[in-house]
Amino acid sequence: MTACNWDGSSYDRISTIQQGWGGEVLGRLELAGDERVLDAGCGSGRVTEMVLERLPRGRVVAVDASPSMVSAAQERLTGPGSPYAGRVEVLRCDLLELRLREPVDAVISTATFHWIADHDRLFARIRAAMRPGGRFVAQCGGEGNIDGLRSHARGVLARAPYAEHFEDWKAPWNYAGAEITQERLRTAGFSEARCWLAPAPSEPEEPREFLQTIVLGPHVQRLPEELRERFMDDVLEAIGEPVVIDYVRLNIAARA
Template sequence: MTSHNEQQWDPIAYQQHGRFVSDLGASILDLLEARTGERILDLGCGDGALTRKLVDMGCDVLGVDSSTPMVEATRALGVEARMMDGQSLDFHGEFDAVFSNAALHWMPHAEHVLAGVWRALKPGGRFVAEFGGHGNVATIVNALHAALAARHVDIPNPWFFPTPEHYRALLEKQGFQVHFVALLPRPTLLPGDVRAWLTTFAQPLLSAVAEEERPACLAALADTLRASMCDADGKWWADYMRIRCHASKA
């Protein structure tokens, strides 16, 4: 995770409302093919759930995140972690691999991120990532912007949701050998209703609404989204779209 535009991360709330992020992202570890003894950077480590898995696989892992509470949560798992903006990585040829799950869409300066990843990798090192892609949670995003427009609020989208073509071009421009970049639909069951998702993940947009008006705004958004996101059993599903990529430093 990274913290921009008033997005703040609470590890306890994240475990309650966002644990599905690391649970569903665990499959990307298979793509990483981490080997015992490898030095790996977890870029945007969040609360360290996946970082700890890499440690348990015998890897020498460093997690970085711009959220102090998330770094502290990662350290509490016995994992080395540092406060660092993923758009300003300060490593040089130290890592066999850079891994990232559900973090890069919080880093709009993608060119800076990839330049830092490139510097951090050893020659031949690999970069494996999954994050929000084009159309990610579009139903929610469109409803949010409509609700803000009704309040005469115009705020830019805080997320970077690229097309696979765009992201491939960025990787190649940096000099990476791209093995694949894919956009994967992943309808995602939410642990609660959409209001919990909004208060956990959409703070940059909700912060534009006066605090005393937010409960009413959230209730109205839930009513608007119920027909398209809530199934007959009362379960809420979000239209996640994920970019998954595998590249290496030539």
């Protein structure tokens, strides 16, 4: 799965766990209520909406690379009758190419950076979009994230009829450690940077759709249509009950 082929409406419906994390990260961002804030990797806009609630006189620039996520976010945030009209802009853009017209006062990003391989370039683009002194809070998958779950998936993928579709496959995730991320943020020009890992085991309410849309999306999309449901049956059987995902989150608190 690349940044682009998400299913925005499925994600919007089932991403309760990500919304919980979003609320937690937003809780770390001090806001007066009149700032201009970037939501980097806004998905379907549920976390963006929480940011807008904290900014009665402020504005949000919401950026995502996926067309399906961008249209879900536009529908949620800028549709007819939206209470946020005029205070939010939803842009389709790769964060590695990010260039904003005006610098923002703060940046939030949740559940996004592990989908991006080049963190040096990512942090440089984010730093360049911020005014000096601005706050940057983020969380994404970190070192050790879903190791257990991926090992169940690997066991299934090693077998026929799946193995032939994964011969030259390279996992798309970048689960970075705390220290290296701190160094990268400093190198990108952040004056302060603190990063830490935190285990966050979670039990999704609808495990099958959750795994298929989010966690195992890259595996599922690699398979031909006719093998996808069978693959999900096999992985769910390998995991057993209850389905607890061994998430580990990498947290970022930095100042431009």
